[in-house]
Structure formats: structure tokens, C-alpha cells
Amino acid sequence: MSAEQYRNELDQLHASPELKARLAALQRETPPAAKPPKLRLAKRAGASVVAAAACLMLCVAVWRGEMLSGKGGFSAADASSSPAVAEYSVQMDESMREAAAPERGTETAAAESTEGASADKDSATGAADAPAPSEASGAEAGLLPENAMLRVNGELYRYAGRQSDALRCGMMDGMVTAVTASGETPTEDNQANFGTVGMGYQYGPEGTVEVYLEEADAWLVFEAVEKGAAQP
Amino acid sequence: MTGTAFLQDPLVYAIEHYTDMVLRLAAHYAPNLSDAEDVVQDVFEKLVRFEKGFESEEHLKAWLIRVTINHCHTLARASWNSEVELQEWLPAREEGGQWEMLTLVRQLPPNYRDAIYLHYYEGYTAKEIAQILHTRPNTALTWLRRGREALRGHMEGDGGYEC
Numbered sequence: 001m002s003a004e005q006y007r008n009e010l011d012q013l014h015a016s017p018e019l020k021a022r023l024a025a026l027q028r029e030t031p032p033a034a035k036p037p038k039l040r041l042a043k044r045a046g047a048s049v050v051a052a053a054a055c056l057m058l059c060v061a062v063w064r065g066e067m068l069s070g071k072g073g074f075s076a077a078d079a080s081s082s083p084a085v086a087e088y089s090v091q092m093d094e095s096m097r098e099a100a101a102p103e104r105g106t107e108t109a110a111a112e113s114t115e116g117a118s119a120d121k122d123s124a125t126g127a128a129d130a131p132a133p134s135e136a137s138g139a140e141a142g143l144l145p146e147n148a149m150l151r152v153n154g155e156l157y158r159y160a161g162r163q164s165d166a167l168r169c170g171m172m173d174g175m176v177t178a179v180t181a182s183g184e185t186p187t188e189d190n191q192a193n194f195g196t197v198g199m200g201y202q203y204g205p206e207g208t209v210e211v212y213l214e215e216a217d218a219w220l221v222f223e224a225v226e227k228g229a230a231q232p
Numbered sequence: 233m234t235g236t237a238f239l240q241d242p243l244v245y246a247i248e249h250y251t252d253m254v255l256r257l258a259a260h261y262a263p264n265l266s267d268a269e270d271v272v273q274d275v276f277e278k279l280v281r282f283e284k285g286f287e288s289e290e291h292l293k294a295w296l297i298r299v300t301i302n303h304c305h306t307l308a309r310a311s312w313n314s315e316v317e318l319q320e321w322l323p324a325r326e327e328g329g330q331w332e333m334l335t336l337v338r339q340l341p342p343n344y345r346d347a348i349y350l351h352y353y354e355g356y357t358a359k360e361i362a363q364i365l366h367t368r369p370n371t372a373l374t375w376l377r378r379g380r381e382a383l384r385g386h387m388e389g390d391g392g393y394e395c
Binding site for chain 2: 003005006007009010013014015016018019020022023024026027
């Protein structure tokens with residue numbers, strides 16, 4: 001036995017007529033001339049562009065939904081066309097907001113000077129001034145009793161009777177962990193005399209705290225009652 | 233179809249020229265003829281879906297070998313558990329003999345099998361085998377040497393070899 005015998009054996013292995021028929025069928029199912037790779041790549045690139053466009057549209061839709069649910073002071077169409085939106089969005093980022101708080105005036109000025117922002121200037125700058133939440137309408141004002149209070153970091157906050165329409169991220173700065181009877185003054189941190197345990201809050205501008213009331217889908221502004229406490 | 237003409241339709245060219253080669257390679261792994269033929273069909277279906285194109289005829293051949301070997305390894309691990317004697321499913325040899333050498337080679341570890349086939353049947357050098365099997369030339373040489381030793385051991389009747 002040798003390599004020669006090995007070759008002889010293999011030489012006698014041939015595709016059966018049945019296999020040939022299967023391959024012929026495969027050949028028939030395939031277009032006679034394969035598409036040039038370039039075209040295929042272009043097709044794939046086109047598909048990628050379509051997918052990217054779909055993702056972009058989805059993101060815009062989600063963003064619009066947030067705008068609408070946030071009861072923003074300007075329409076999504078305005079927002080998408082206004083360069084001031086970038087300023088507005090940055091302004092709403094929590095960490096950026098804190099860092100930028102002393103420079104708010106300059107940011108507002110920058111937003112006002114942005115080309116193309118004139119149509120939205122009022123609303124955008126108003127938004128940029130979001131640290132001063134917009135005055136609530138009559139319908140919005142009565143969501144909580146006037147004596148609704150919350151204690152955060154040793155400081156007592158009282159319901160200011162208005163909502164915040166600021167854009168915000170979903171990250172809460174804290175959560176109400178205890179609820180006292182209505183009318184009682186919260187004595188411990190993260191204690192409220194309204195709502196339910198689990199309500200989240202975020203630090204707002206100018207020493208306020210904004211509590212998210214899920215049933216109303218609204219951010220309610222609370223102002224410090226005891227002045228002088230450290231604002232986080 | 234010669235020269236670069238195969239580039240226009242690699243499938244037609246491959247079916248015409250390499251069907252037997254793929255079948256022979258598959259016969260080193262498949263437990264029966266039906267599975268070997270399925271491998272052939274699978275490999276050519278992969279060729280239909282292959283979009284990158286081939287630089288040369290040799291590239292196409294090496295691609296077919298590589299894909300066949302990979303596919304056989306995968307199927308051998310996944311579902312080819314029952315081994316049937318070659319004589320039971322391969323057609324009778326024209327000279328009336330048995331498939332003795334192929335039977336012996338089939339008993340080798342997969343890497344030795346591939347190296348033996350590529351060297352002794354296809355005529356590839358160790359360096360070329362290394363390129364096709366994505367390994368180093370020295371490794372391919374080792375597979376060849378151990379495969380030969382194992383076959384010699386089988387033929388001399390000791391029946392054993394190192395894996």
C-alpha cells in the first residue's frame with residue numbers, strides 16, 4: 001500500500017448523477033452572472049444608510065415624545081429647527097446646569113446671538129432661563145396642597161405651586177423614602193408629607209428641588225423654607 | 233472556461249472542476265455517501281453566498297478546500313457520531329479492491345487527515361498546506377510526518393499512533 005494506491009482509490013470517487021443534478025439545480029437557482037462585488041457593497045451601504053435613517057427618525061420621535069410629554073413651551077418643530085435647542089439641551093443637563101449656573105446670563109446671551117434663533121429666541125431663552133421654572137397655569141397649580149413639604153439634605157422645601165418644564169435626564173438625585181401625614185412637617189431626610197414613597201426628585205435651579213409626581217406626569221417645584229442650608 | 237473566465241461565474245466553474253475534489257475531501261469525514269454529498273451541496277451553497285470574489289483560480293480552489301474542511305469539522309463535532317464502514321457506502325472500486333488507504337486515512341486525527349490528503353493527493357507543499365489550513369509550515373510538516381508514521385504503524389499492524 002502506498003501513496004499511489006491512495007491516489008488511485010480517490011480517483012475512483014466521483015460525484016453521483018444525483019449529486020450532479022442537485023448542483024445543476026443550485027446553478028439554475030442562481031443568477032447566471034454573479035453581481036459584481038461593488039454593486040453588492042453599494043447595496044449593503046444603502047441598507048446601512050436606510051437603517052441609520054430609521055434609527056435617527058426613531059430618536060427624533062422619542063425626543064419629540066419627551067418634548068410633548070414635558071409640556072414644553074415650544075413645539076418640537078421649532079426645537080428641531082432652532083440652533084438654540086443645543087443651548088437648551090445643554091442647559092438641562094443636570095451636571096452642566098450646576099456648573100453653568102453662575103454663567104447663566106452669558107449662556108442666554110449666546111443663545112440669543114445664535115444665527116437663526118430669532119424665531120425661537122423668546123421661547124428658547126425662556127427655556128434657557130428654565131432655572132426659573134415657568135409659572136404654572138391655574139390647572140397646574142393645584143396638584144398639591146400649599147403645605148406640601150419635603151426634606152432633603154436637612155433642608156425643608158415647600159411646594160412652590162408651580163411645575164417645572166425643564167428638560168431633564170432620567171437620573172434622579174434622590175427618592176422619597178417616607179411619607180408623613182398631610183400637614184405634618186417632615187423631620188427626616190427624604191421624607192415628604194404628600195404623595196407616596198418612591199417619588200423621585202432632582203435638584204433644581206436656584207436652590208429648588210423638583211419632585212416628579214407620576215400620576216400627574218409633572219415635575220413640581222419646591223423651594224427651600226429654611227434658608228442657609230447647603231445646596232448640593 | 234479557462235484563464236480568468238472563471239471569475240465571471242465561479243459557481244459554474246467550481247461545479248465543473250471541483251465537485252469531485254470536494255466530494256473526496258468530504259469522504260474523509262462523512263459517515264456515509266449521503267452526508268458527503270450533502271457537504272458538497274452545502275459548500276457550493278456557501279460559494280453562491282460568497283461575495284468577496286476570488287483573485288485567481290487557485291484562490292477559488294483553496295477556498296473550497298478550506299470551507300469543505302471547516303464544514304466537515306463542524307459536522308463531525310455536531311452530528312456525525314455514527315461511523316459506518318466505508319465499504320458499505322462507497323461504490324465498489326473498478327479494480328475490485330477495497331478502499332484500504334482511504335479507510336486508514338479516515339482513522340487519522342482530522343489535522344493529519346487534511347495534511348495527508350492535501351499533500352499526497354492534491355500535491356500541495358507543507359507551506360501551501362499551512363496557508364490553506366491557516367497554520368505554520370512547521371505545524372503542517374508535523375501533521376504530515378505524524379500522519380505518515382500513523383499510517384505506517386497501521387500498515388505494519390501495530391494499529392496505534394499518537395494523536
